[in-house]
Amino acid sequence: MTETPTDMFDSSVADRLAAEALIVDVDGFEGPLDLLLNLSRTQKVDLRKVSVLQLAQQYLAFVEKAKELRIELAADYLVMAAWLAFLKSRLLLPPDPTEDGPSGEDLAAHLAFQLERLQAMRDVAAKLMARDQLGRDFFARGLPETVERVRKVDYTATLLDLMQGYARIRTKDEFRPFVMDRDAVFTMEQALERMRGLIGFAGTWTDIATYMPDGWDADPVRWRSATASTFAASLELAKEGKVEIRQSDTFAPIELRRREPRSD
Amino acid sequence: MTDTPDIEESLFEAPPLAEQERMVEAILFATAEPVTVKELNDRMPHGSDAAEALVYLRKRYEGRGVNVVKVGDAWAVRTAPDLGFLMQKETVETRKLSRAAVETLAIIAYHQPVTRAEIEEIRGVSVSRGTVDQLLEMEWIRFGRRRMTPGRPVTFVVTQNFLDHFGLESARDLPGLKELRAAGLLENRPPPGTMPQVGDGDIDAEEETEEGQSELFED
């Protein structure tokens, strides 16, 4: 314990010397982690056994030296310095049980992990680049043969095309211009035609709904059309004097019957 | 004095012939241009004999997918001539048959055997050579017997390929005018359902048409 101050002093002198050497190529470092990795090498131990406390001191010495030499360090170097100073205090002071958060040992262990991982990545990067490389150690075909693209047109027709084509030729005379066939519409003409045939049997009052065409009640659109035209046709027949119409109440069924020809 | 070449040879010992063959193989493969024997020797270790290695290499590639061939006074690796077809990538483009071709084909199918003059009479326009050639090339029509009339004109009939393509057992199975009318095809309006009009060339419509066809067959 009594030796500690001397040790500390000695190591900090060594750190300062090391830092001075490092500072010469401060531009050569790829960030604080890289600098830490370089500093850890001065410990000449396996990265797993690196003393994070010592590393923190080395780093802080480096930053001090840089300040003395008026070398502007990038901000993230200073952030790392502040964090390492905090880590150092945590490692040196006994843990405060009231304080939350990770322990100094946890933080140190993670830093050691980061350094080891970065070193590992550097090692495999070197191994990767040392591999035989295409275009340097082994080669692809120098005279590739171009794949010729042959375009082939495949004509096709369907049976429908064929029949429509034939129909087109055979029916030039009976060609009728295209019209939209409205199969959901029951015209008034159709309704009149239908009612004229039936009206002769309507001696008594009958609901006009019974004059609706058969099968049109399945589709509401057709039903609506048939209802409208049947009603219009009834009015037309009434106007012609062929039928009488009555409705007992609002929305009550509309009834009609054949109008008997005047005897006089 | 005469010993000097021997001494040199022993100083720069040439690789075994099998190694030299490997070297020639690698160089011919990787070089962008055919390589002369001199170039090969220049690139290979001193004392190598590229010409001899080439003899073996050439033999090794005999009957293989690629061959060692002489191009002028140089050497190269090339695809075996019978495999040239592999170096072509065929892109098949499907196109609708032209209206003229469809009509001509339809007339032949419905009226076979039929002469060119008869086709023209039915269509009301002359039939171009190209149209008939195209149908012949597609092997949907072929020449039938000559008509025993003056000039002995050739006739056309449809082929088995045609029947296969349209899914027909025989040309007699083609729907008659009455059925065409029933199917709504004689009124130049879209047949029931969503059948596309002639000339709809896109693939979706094509598929739909095929569906339509099978529906017709069920009738």
Add this chain to the structure above:
Amino acid sequence: MTDTPDIEESLFEAPPLAEQERMVEAILFATAEPVTVKELNDRMPHGSDAAEALVYLRKRYEGRGVNVVKVGDAWAVRTAPDLGFLMQKETVETRKLSRAAVETLAIIAYHQPVTRAEIEEIRGVSVSRGTVDQLLEMEWIRFGRRRMTPGRPVTFVVTQNFLDHFGLESARDLPGLKELRAAGLLENRPPPGTMPQVGDGDIDAEEETEEGQSELFED
């Protein structure tokens, strides 16, 4: 029912295996790029089995001047690495990669799929746009799937070109991969509590990073 495959085989008779081997040989020799088994099968006659032919072809070229190599899920012919010295003429001067680029490449290869933030966490510095751009341009890395974490960051993975360039059959064959994994160095170990975040305080680096990322998002 069980007869159907046989019928099909007899309809589209595949060439004998030796012929198929020749075909694969011809196709692989003709191109500088690796060719997938699917592409091979597409170009070969119906019923061919390129994968089987490749087994034989690969064996045939063992120890020769050129070898049949697997690159990801594709195949290529490459000169034997020990003969590289013969090819000075063919050597292409590749742009020398910076230390940052080499490290970034290695991190992507060993940790893939990996986000930019993870690369920065490992290297302890922000990754410059230029570095990633260079690797993308060389087609050694490409975008992988987005990570299903907040912000849905893009990930990077290595490409077939990367494998081809470094003579790797797959990313599993990366040197030292097993050892790294065993040592737990490929784990994504989150920093305990508060750690200085990469690029914290370095405003320029931060902006650059964000810019880079947001641009990537637009893809």
